[in-house]
Amino acid sequence: MGKSSKDKRDAYYRLAKEQGWRARSAFKLLQLDEEFNLFEGVTRVVDLCAAPGSWSQVLSRVLIKGERIGRASWEDKRYREILRSRAAGRQDLLPGIENEAENAPPPTNAPREGVKIVAIDLQPMSPLEGITCLKADITHPSTIPLLLHALDPEYTGSSTTSLEASHPVDLVLSDGAPDVTGLHDLDIYIQSQLLWAALNLALCVLKPGGRFVAKIFRGKDVDLLYAQLKVVFERVTVAKPRSSRASSVEAFIVCVGFRPPPGFKASLDHPLGAGRKLDGAGGETLSSAVETTYKLRDDGTVEVEFGEDGRAVEGGDVRWVAPFLACGDLSAFDADASHKLPEGHISLDPVQPPTAPPYRRALEERKKLGGAYGKTKLGEVK
Amino acid sequence: MQHERQHVPVTALALVGDDWIFSGQGPYLYIYGSDGTTHRKIRVFEGQAIHGIALSADDLASAALIWGGSLSRSLSIDIQDGRIEASLGPVQNVQDWILDAAFAPSSHSLIGLVTAHNALATISITRPAHAKSPTPRPSLQQRVPGSNCILYSAHILWLSPSHCLVASGTAFGDIIVWSAYLEHDSEVPLRSHTHFTFAAHEGSVFGVRLSSQLKIPGFGCERVLASCSDDRTVRIWDVSSLPMESSAAGETPRDTGFGAKISEDALAPRCLAKAMGHISRIWHVRYAAGKHRDETMRILSFGEDASVIVWALQAREQLCSLNQLRSIKAHSGKNIWAVAVHDSRGLLATGAADGAIALYESPGKSLDIHEIAPPLSLESKGSDAYRTYGFVGPSTVLATTDRGGVVQFHLSGDQPLHPIEISSPLASLRGYSIMSNVSAFGFIGGSDGAIHAFDRGTAQLVGLAQVGSKVAGLFACRPRSDLLNLLATTVNATEARILRLDGPDPFRSPSRTTMLQLPESFVVTSFAYYEDESLRYAVLGSRGGAIAVYCPSVDGSNQLDCSITISEAHNAESVTSLRLVQQKRTPGHAARHFLFSTGRDGTFAVRELRHSNAAVEVITLHQLALPFGPNIEGLKMHADDSRVWTWGFQSKHFVVYDVMAQREIMRVECGGAHRQWAFEPDFDANGGRFVWTKAGRLFHAQQAALPFRLLNEGGHGREIKAVAVSSASAEIGSVIATGAEDTDIKLFRYEKSGGFHCLQTLRKHNTGVQHLAWHGNYLLSSGGFEEFFVWRVSAGVPYLGIGVACESAHPRSGASDLRIMGFCVDEDTRDGNRGLRITMAYSDSTLKVWAYESEQRTWTLISAGDYLTSCLTQVMATTDHRFITAATDGYLTTWRHQQQQQQSLDWLSRHNVHQSAIHTIAHLELADGTSLFVTGGDDNAIAITRCTPGESSDDTGMATLLIPRAHAAAVTGVAIISIRPNGGECQQVQLVSAGIDQRIKVWEVEVDAVGAMRVKKVADVFTAVADVSGLEVWRGEEDGVSGVLVSGVGIDLWRMPSASA
């Protein structure tokens, strides 16, 4: 797909280039923040699986530079225009379509004190001012001391037993995604391992009451993951920002109110995910009502709950479906829609070229051989 | 709910004994006999697909371990007198993803397992002493705890009953080779040692395989390790000696991530060879059984490209090389997920995402290619070369030479092939000759207008006719054994002649010559002839893609005009072959005549010829692109078992393809389409003989057996994005149409005995299919870039059964990249119109109503309107003349439209049901005039919205019951199964839903007199179909079984309980 047709297909791709983001993912974090106020009172953050670095850019602009980035930067202006023109002369339709973004106070910069941001990825990442970037595998045990050291330069790592940060962080983010293979079970497993690895790191560095946000694949057995997260956080929500396509299995698990299980010790030898499970505290929240209940909402819709939380399945694990929340106002650009490009639109180059794939060398080799490598020639066949 | 049938990726395979194939498909283990019949279908897990099968190493294969995810189950197997019994042990949770498992040497009770964190566990199965009960009691032991990063691959090899050697590959290109030593009878291992930790690849390591102990003379290595990766390479490593230096190399802090370098080079084994061949990622490597001349060993690799590559590892002194011998693609779509090798039989089995199992008897053996000696030059000076040739028997080729000589040769065995002279050089054939062949006869035309005939029986060449000027084309057709017609054309002539050869001495004097007047600029490229007592057809194909039909009268004029010409029958490309088929008269039905054709436009077509009052009508019943081409060159039907073979070229290969079985029969690398060649199909041998010229040399290849057999073929091999089932009452019956990510549409028929049978594959979309719908015998499909096609589906096509032709493509604006996300179809009821009304929902928030007129194939825009800024996902028409659309913003919107006048389409009101995209919608009209809309959303919810007709512009007419946590992930399919009264004015509606969480759920909704709704869940089952994209109600023809059909990565059919009383 050409640059320009990608601009039409994906409004966020175009906006990211126009607003200087390294990836369109920046908008996912911004829209999550709009809904959950993720950055409120936050100064110390760990950004896992951070390359090419658009989330780190958001952190840098919001925490270090103190910018406010509001809805106006991802709003499809046409949305309110159409509603307004339909409502012309119809007072009853006007409420609800006033333009909030326009009424928002003008942004003022308010840099925060004592900001510390550490970003980690398998891939090398171009530096960002004020952010410590590490190249490491988050699933590898050697990454924990690496991270602790980056957070607290005094950390020596000599005693392998001390895996807790002396100055814990307020927020752990992870936008990690593997290269999917197409074998769905395996992809879901690898994705869940990235989540476990992120959680394992979070258990070492997050302060009680802290927040954890991670990418999740909403596929088979995702309810097993939800049930585990519910053990260590007060509130667990699965959120889908408007900038994440409806056709993608991706969503974000937003966990607030970290409550480390009493006596829990993060462990290098026995990480979460590889057989180790969280249990105990908080488990009771899963088994609530057992009756079907009907609730009338203000908008007239009736919601039904079956009270079947905490059901155990094959293999003895517990499932729980976290409540879903779509975030971002409906006036935000629709990631699935085709868009007309604004008049005089010039397609920009991406802020950063994509990282080279591991098969780059294979592609080069093939090109050299004129499109076919390893082919036998007729004369050689016996 | 009861599981009826599935067609899902094959994710595990094992070859058991000499006769059995075990395969894991979803949670089921299937046991097939060697003839491909299913002997058992065993449900191994509730909600987990099978990813591996390990067999006990005893000769009888009396035990197996089956695993998937972190779960495993033992299986005891009892084979007796061609029967097989199998019984499962309990489910065991190993607590981490299992990558590989193997039974200890000559044990049927001890199994080692490696998990994705490089942990080793063992399972020992103890059988109760009282052998009455066969239930084994397994016990699980964690032996070596895993503490490393995630692995993508592992192989466990027992070197002795107390020593496991493990190779494992990581996400960022490392390979670790280590040993675990198990103390006899002890529960814990005493020691484990890492032998090697090294950066082996530039991308994730998806496959590793340790060889057995090698004793190959002249090859210094006693054990090798093969690996394959994301970086597209296969690499071979020398692991003959296993150093003991390090015990924990993998666990010390190190540089991780891409591009990491390990300083300790001593820990890397020697790389013997590396090679590239696959076009995408490589999933597995194996060693092939059998040894061959001048090679050390054979390696097999299996890729995302769904092909198998056979490699020869050649070792000459210290130099090793890996050379590609052969590449076989037996599967459609992508991804070979499962592999099994039967060492002693040399049999290979692969299973792929297309749900098929391919069995290769001798995967390493390519077709034998022989060169045919050049013609002997009779004159001493200068050389001679073959000019044109063709088969005059199953293994006899007649050829002319540049110098005008005529020779034949017998293609037999491995003898060096030498030509036998038939005629010394003829002046008329010098420098120019053309040939046509049929059964044992060959006809040769020369530059002076002479036509010679050859009969293999007499091995003689005789002068048949003289047509006056240079013979441009000769086409022989033998409609009956006692009749041969030869069509001859001359350069620039406006006439062609048919020589009728049925007299007592046919090759000396044609019994009759008929002159056909050719249509304007018609260069004949193919010919077919049919005759019975009352009817004769002569059909000609042209270089410009036209087909001309003539009706020679039995005793009338010898001068004929064409009855009808179909221009662009094969677009503007040559019509390469024509066959006429008669369908015999049956009581109540006259005989019917059909024309089969192929062309260089890449298509195969079937048309019906209807003859009435001296006029001929031609109706296209079928015309579809084949999966090779575009140069499709030939066609032959096997009357007895209805096989239809076509052949032609695909890039550098000659390909033979069975249209009925939809599978490739034969493939020869010959250099491409532009050359002299001849092919003689051999149905009995499942192959044939192919002769071709390359760089002035003549070669011959024979195939005497299929290169592979297929079980369960016909699947897409990519995710299905849309599904639609035609009504069982339609003329064509219940046909399942599926459209997939690979842009193909497939039509399936389901039969209880044979399962899903793929009838046709429709290749025309260039982008992923978004939506499919049936309307009578019409199938309509939409996709990206405004692609929209109207397909006419016909029943009763000889051989094919169902024929498909694209009747029209919706005209698109051209520059647009809009997707047509959904559409609905009904009859165009406006005055004086005949055709369809198609309402399309676009990705840019617009809705358009089109009229399609099927006679003239014209499209007219009736009305269009805009929603807001969201992508529309679905549209439905209600009986009270409204449209309901769904969108990615979670709203249902009501649109008003008046049929009678052209106007812009306007929406009336919208109603919020979901938080984010509405993926799926089903609609039902209740007796009281209200409608129910059932929707499934990206927000995991199912909503049931009752809609009261009215003109209000707010959403007061809609009331919703929402099940917020109906599934654990997006709900992508909903359907209404039934509605029935349930006492008083209550009605009970049965719904079914399916989602990305791989669950299918059945719900009962009770709607009372005032519209209040109550809901309960009545069933909840796992489906092996991942990425569910659609769900359809299924009503079987055979036994009236009603059920639900789920599509996504495969298809899954469940039988429904009749609604609970």
Ligand SMILES: C[S@@+](CC[C@H](N)C(=O)[O-])C[C@H]1O[C@@H](n2cnc3c(N)ncnc32)[C@H](O)[C@@H]1O
């Ligand atoms: C979707 S991208 C993240 C985008 C990023 N949040 C941004 O805004 O630019 C996913 C990243 O996860 C990284 N990743 C995947 N597996 C990882 C692992 N095991 N350890 C560290 N990073 C990993 C990949 O290298 C990739 O850069």
